[in-house]
Amino acid sequence: MRIFQLPSEASLPLLAGLIFGITYGAGVILQAARDGHLSKRDLYLISTFLVIFHSLFEDTMLFVAIGANGFILIFVRLILAVxxxxxxxxxAFHEQKQSLHR
Incomplete structure (x- = not known):
């Protein structure tokens, strides 16, 4: 979480999306947003990561079943997502930060 400058509250929605998929992860993300634990920037970064690297186990197993190399698939998706x-x-939100300082 530190590499992305995200609070620890972002870890649960991120893990839910990684393990259970984007649909369940979206529900957890929405709940965290309603509770007010995450900023717009945090939500944007979590969503960006999950768009590329969601459903780690399910998607990988589906592609392995049709002949893909699972290790290469996980490695490439992880590198791209990070x-x-x-x-x-x-x-992200660089312009917004500058306007606040004026």
């Missing part, structure tokens, strides 16, 4: 989310964490 890389793109890291970039988004550094530049």
């Amino acid at each position: 890389g793109i989310t890291f970039i988004a964490a550094r530049f």
Whole structure:
């Protein structure tokens, strides 16, 4: 969570999306947003990561069943998810932060 500058409250929605899929993860994300634990930036970063790396076990097993290499699939998805989310964490809402300082 630190690499993306996210609070610890973001870990439950992120793990739910990774393990159970994007649909169940979205429910947990919505509940966390309603409770007010996560900012818009946090929700954006969690969603960005999960779009690329959701349903880790289910999707991987489906592709392995049709002949894909599971390790390569997980590795590529993980690298893309971490890389793109890291970039988004550094530049997301950058303009909003600047306007607050004026």
